Every structure is written in structure tokens, then in C-alpha cells.
Amino acid sequence: MSTRPNRYDETGDLRTTSARWEARRLNPPNPLWGSNGVAFGPDGRLYVAQFLAGQISAVDTATGDVDVIVPMDSPVQSPDDLAFGADGSMYIADLVPGLVWRRSPAGEYSLVSDDVANPNGITCVGDRLFINEMKPNGRLMELFPDGKDPVVLTEGLALGNAMQLGPDGHLYYPHMLTGQVWRIPPDGGTPEVVAEDVHEPVAVRFDQGGVLHVLSRGVEGIVTRIDLHGGGSRTLVTSGLKGLDNAAFDAENRMFVSSYASGGVTELHPDGRTREIVRRGFDGPYGVTVDLGGTVYAADHYRLASPAAADEGEPAGPSPAAGPGGVTTHLLLPFAHGITAEGGLLHYTSQFGNVQTYDPGSGAHRERARGLNRPIGIAVAPDGSLVVAETGAGRVVAIDISDSESDLGTVTVLAEGLDQPTDVAFDAEGRLHVSEERLGVVLRIEEGGKTVVVADGLGAPQGLAVLGEELFVVETGPRRLRAVSLTTGERRIDAEDLPVGPPPGVVPRTEPALFADIMPGMARRFAGLAAAPDGTLVLSANGEGTVLRLTPKTGDQPER
Numbered sequence: 042m043s044t045r046p047n048r049y050d051e052t053g054d055l056r057t058t059s060a061r062w063e064a065r066r067l068n069p070p071n072p073l074w075g076s077n078g079v080a081f082g083p084d085g086r087l088y089v090a091q092f093l094a095g096q097i098s099a100v101d102t103a104t105g106d107v108d109v110i111v112p113m114d115s116p117v118q119s120p121d122d123l124a125f126g127a128d129g130s131m132y133i134a135d136l137v138p139g140l141v142w143r144r145s146p147a148g149e150y151s152l153v154s155d156d157v158a159n160p161n162g163i164t165c166v167g168d169r170l171f172i173n174e175m176k177p178n179g180r181l182m183e184l185f186p187d188g189k190d191p192v193v194l195t196e197g198l199a200l201g202n203a204m205q206l207g208p209d210g211h212l213y214y215p216h217m218l219t220g221q222v223w224r225i226p227p228d229g230g231t232p233e234v235v236a237e238d239v240h241e242p243v244a245v246r247f248d249q250g251g252v253l254h255v256l257s258r259g260v261e262g263i264v265t266r267i268d269l270h271g272g273g274s275r276t277l278v279t280s281g282l283k284g285l286d287n288a289a290f291d292a293e294n295r296m297f298v299s300s301y302a303s304g305g306v307t308e309l310h311p312d313g314r315t316r317e318i319v320r321r322g323f324d325g326p327y328g329v330t331v332d333l334g335g336t337v338y339a340a341d342h343y344r345l346a347s348p349a350a351a352d353e354g355e356p357a358g359p360s361p362a363a364g365p366g367g368v369t370t371h372l373l374l375p376f377a378h379g380i381t382a383e384g385g386l387l388h389y390t391s392q393f394g395n396v397q398t399y400d401p402g403s404g405a406h407r408e409r410a411r412g413l414n415r416p417i418g419i420a421v422a423p424d425g426s427l428v429v430a431e432t433g434a435g436r437v438v439a440i441d442i443s444d445s446e447s448d449l450g451t452v453t454v455l456a457e458g459l460d461q462p463t464d465v466a467f468d469a470e471g472r473l474h475v476s477e478e479r480l481g482v483v484l485r486i487e488e489g490g491k492t493v494v495v496a497d498g499l500g501a502p503q504g505l506a507v508l509g510e511e512l513f514v515v516e517t518g519p520r521r522l523r524a525v526s527l528t529t530g531e532r533r534i535d536a537e538d539l540p541v542g543p544p545p546g547v548v549p550r551t552e553p554a555l556f557a558d559i560m561p562g563m564a565r566r567f568a569g570l571a572a573a574p575d576g577t578l579v580l581s582a583n584g585e586g587t588v589l590r591l592t593p594k595t596g597d598q599p600e601r
Contacts, residue, residue, distance in 0.1 A: 127163045345374060418567075
């Protein structure tokens with residue numbers, strides 16, 4: 042286990058203070074912001090790219106110690122894979138802006154190429170550097186740190202990803218869309234298929250004995266071992282590690298894997314047994330909600346998941362029924378950011394344009410809207426329609442889902458001309474409120490789309506929730522919870538030092554683009570808030586990767 046228990050700060054302590062609320066973690070914090078490309082460095086440590094954070098950390102696989110090497114405020118925006126050259130330089134595939142970086146052994150950054158779309162799989166062969174593109178009809182290229190023009194070895198990749206030089210001197214790489222593994226000589230030539238019908242391939246890796254391992258990105262955590270020296274026989278290992286992303290073998294031939302869905306670093310044994318090196322957990326989380334039975338759900342970018350609460354009075358930790366890191370994955374998804382529960386259903390948004398409904402009981406999915414401009418916050422209106430903060434369009438829209446014969450609903454604009462609407466919430470009288478993150482206000486939307494300021498002077502307000510006659514808002518700038526009386530307008534600070542946003546002292550760089558070429562890019566962080574049926578609040582503590590439950594102290598129970 043890691044001796045650095047928290048990616049937010051080095052103490053691991055929950056520092057939230059409040060005179061009105063008791064704050065408790067429903068799952069442990071985790072040290073990484075997801076985990077993607079991995080590679081052993083010259084110092085013997087495992088280097089882990091964290092795409093969602095724009096960060097790269099080094100892990101001591103013997104102790105689990107984690108050190109940040111490429112911080113969030115470096116020139117690198119969205120590292121998805123990395124490799125080391127013969128001189129110890131680190132080469133980084135910066136996916137969203139389409140850049141490839143060199144970080145020298147002295148820690149200096151230089152741009153190798155800006156001529157790659159969706160750069161992902163990257164590998165070094167001695168002092169040579171190769172990269173592929175994660176896009177339809179992608180390219181595999183050789184790049185030159187000295188500035189020479191790239192050389193295209195082949196085109197037509199159906200979403201390339203993690204690749205490596207094989208013992209036969211060929212570069213091996215997956216086609217994610219077609220379930221194939223291909224190879225090509227580093228000096229060019231005709232590419233050829235090595236394996237077909239491979240389960241959801243995301244990375245190809247060779248162990249110290251030259252055995253090919255193909256990782257699956259699916260829920261079962263499958264690794265396919267392929268005998269390239271004999272008849273091509275296959276052995277499947279099912280690890281149960283959801284959302285595998287990449288792997289690296291150390292000098293003792295131990296395999297360490299990453300997960301885009303839950304982060305962490307795990308040793309995977311040949312028989313499928315696992316040993317946690319760095320705790321897994323939430324990549325975010327983003328939005329949170331609570332159903333009528335009290336189950337907490339979190340939208341966690343790549344999945345829907347739940348924290349596993351510790352017993353009252355006990356420190357947060359995994360329960361026997363919990364998944365890794367005290368988090369249970371219900372569903373791997375393309376993307377999920379805002380979420381709300383209503384009548385046994387979960388409605389959720391993707392910042393990449395979709396709104397969907399999921400039935401946890403049956404597993405059924407229904408698409409409710411598509412083509413929206415960065416939808417985030419979502420709530421169910423009194424009439425049953427879905428109300429969404431369409432952040433990128435500056436609108437709040439309603440989606441009528443009453444037609445049982447159609448999945449897609451009818452979209453109606455409730456308010457437009459807003460700046461950056463982020464979350465929405467209804468009060469007991471059915472009045473609609475929206476947080477305006479950039480303007481620092483909460484508005485009430487009235488008939489005809491008119492707006493009334495409910496609270497102003499706020500610091501980057503995001504998540505909203507209503508309990509009784511009070512509206513609660515997460516101010517992600519000053520990291521506090523603000524309460525606003527909906528009857529008198531009185532305001533107060535209810536909690537401070539919330540672990541939301543980037544670590545203290547880190548100045549966020551300009552956020553990466555929402556789309557990269559034709560592929561999804563980077564979603565914005567969102568600190569969601571929800572009211573539970575028992576009068577508590579649950580908060581997305583996305584700075585440390587937990588969900589917090591805020592329970593009123595004696596005498597401070599809000600009226601419901």
C-alpha cells in the first residue's frame with residue numbers, strides 16, 4: 042500500500058471544519074487521479090501517467106510510495122502514455138492538444154512534435170521514438186527529438202494504443218475498434234495481423250520471456266497471453282480489475298497494471314491473483330446522488346460507482362462487500378458527469394453531449410438527448426422532465442421523457458444567454474435554481490426564462506442541493522459550503538476546507554479542450570452535491586477522490 046494516502050495533500054487527514062455538520066468520508070482517499078500509461082524509469086520506479094489530472098507520478102513498487110514528477114502546472118496537459126529513451130529522457134504522449142514532449146533527466150521540457158492527432162501509444166527503441174494515434178485511420182510514426190520531419194510507418198489504425206517492440210524486432214500495437222493486434226518493422230514495411238478476435242484490446246506488452254500479453258479494457262479485467270513462438274495458442278487470465286489500461290514488467294518479470302476506470306497500481310500474478318500496490322478508488326468523482334433507499338451513486342467519468350460507507354464512528358475503509366479502494370463499480374460507461382436519482386432510475390449527463398437513463402435493476406439504458414454542448418448538472422422537475430445545465434451553450438434546458446415509445450426526449454430551452462451554468466436544483470415549491478460558476482452567482486429561473494439573483498459574490502459555485510428552506514452550494518474556489526435561506530436570503534458559511542479542486546498551492550493551467558480531433562478530450566472537474574432522504578448531504582470531494590457525508594450536528598437538523 043502507498044504511504045502517501047492522499048493525492049490532495051501529504052497528510053491524508055480530512056481537514057474540513059464546520060460548526061453545523063459532521064463530515065465523514067464514505068471511502069478512503071486515493072493517491073492517484075486515475076492511472077493510464079505506465080513504464081519503469083532508469084531509477085527502477087514505475088512512472089504512471091494520469092490523463093485526467095495532467096500529472097505523472099513515480100511509484101516505488103516495493104513500498105507503494107508515490108512522488109509527483111510531472112505536476113499539474115507543467116506544460117503537459119493530458120498525459121496518456123510515456124516511455125523512456127536510452128539517455129533517461131521521458132517522452133510523453135499529451136493526447137488532447139496533440140503534442141509529444143521530452144522531459145530531460147534534468148527535468149527540462151521540450152516539444153518533440155505538434156504534428157500528431159490524439160497521440161497515445163508511445164515507445165522507445167534505443168534512442169528511436171515511435172508514437173501512434175488513437176483515432177480512426179490513425180498513423181504510426183517515428184518522431185525525431187532533433188526536429189527532423191516525422192516518418193509515417195503506416196496508416197489505417199483503428200484506434201491505436203499502447204505498443205511495444207517484440208522479441209522479433211517488430212513493433213506490436215492494438216487496433217482497439219477491430220479487436221486485433223498488428224505488427225510492423227521499425228524501419229517500415231507491410232503491417233500484418235498477429236491476432237484477431239482479441240477481447241477489447243487496449244495495450245500490448247511483452248514479459249521478460251518474450252510472451253505477448255494483451256490487456257482488455259472491459260469489466261472482466263481480461264489479459265490474453267499469446268504464444269507467438271508455437272501455434273499461436275492463447276491463455277486467458279481474468280483478473281476482475283475493471284478498465285485495465287496499461288502494464289509494465291519489472292526485471293523480476295512481475296506484471297504491474299493500471300486502470301483508467303479506478304486508478305491505482307496493482308500487481309497481477311499469472312494465475313489472476315492481484316496485490317494492490319497503490320490504492321484504487323474514484324478518478325473524480327463528479328456528480329453525486331442518493332436514491333430513496335439511501336444508496337449513494339457517483340458519476341465517475343468512465344463509470345457509475347458507489348462508495349462503501351464505513352460503520353459510524355469508524356474510519357473510512359473498504360467494507361467486505363466493497364470493491365477496490367472502498368468503491369463498487371456498477372457500470373463501465375463511455376462517460377458520466379452529472380447524475381440524479383428518481384423513482385429507481387439514474388439519469389446522468391456526459392459533458393461530451395449526451396443525457397441517458399439507467400435502470401440499476403434491469404440494466405436497461407435509454408438515451409434521452411444527444412448533441413448538447415457540455416451538459417453537466419441534472420435534476421428531475423416536478424413534472425418529471427429532466428432539467429440540465431448546458432454549460433457550453435449558456436442554457437438550461439428541459440427534456441420531456443414522457444413519451445414511452447421514444448427514448449429521445451423533446452428538448453425545450455428554459456433559460457438562455459447565461460454565462461457558465463453548472464448545476465441545477467429545485468426547491469420544495471418547484472422553483473428552479475442554477476449555479477453560474479464563472480460569474481459567482483446562483484440564479485432562480487422564473488417564467489419566460491427571466492432570472493433572479495439568489496446569491497452573489499460566490500467563489501466558483503458548482504454543486505447545488507436543497508434541504509427544507511435552505512439552498513446549499515459548493516464554492517470550489519475558496520473550498521467551502523455556503524447555505525442560503527430561500528425565505529430570508531440570509532447566507533452563512535457552513536463548512537470550510539473542503540477537499541475539492543486541485544491540491545492547495547497548485548494553480549490550474551488553461552483547461553484542455555473538450556474534444557481532441559474527432560475524439561472526446563477533457564471533461565471539466567465538477568464537485569457535485571446532493572441531499573439524502575435522511576437529511577444529510579453528500580459531496581463529491583474530487584480533490585482527494587472521496588464522497589463526503591455531512592451529517593447535521595445535534596440541534597442543527599434542517600427542516601424537511
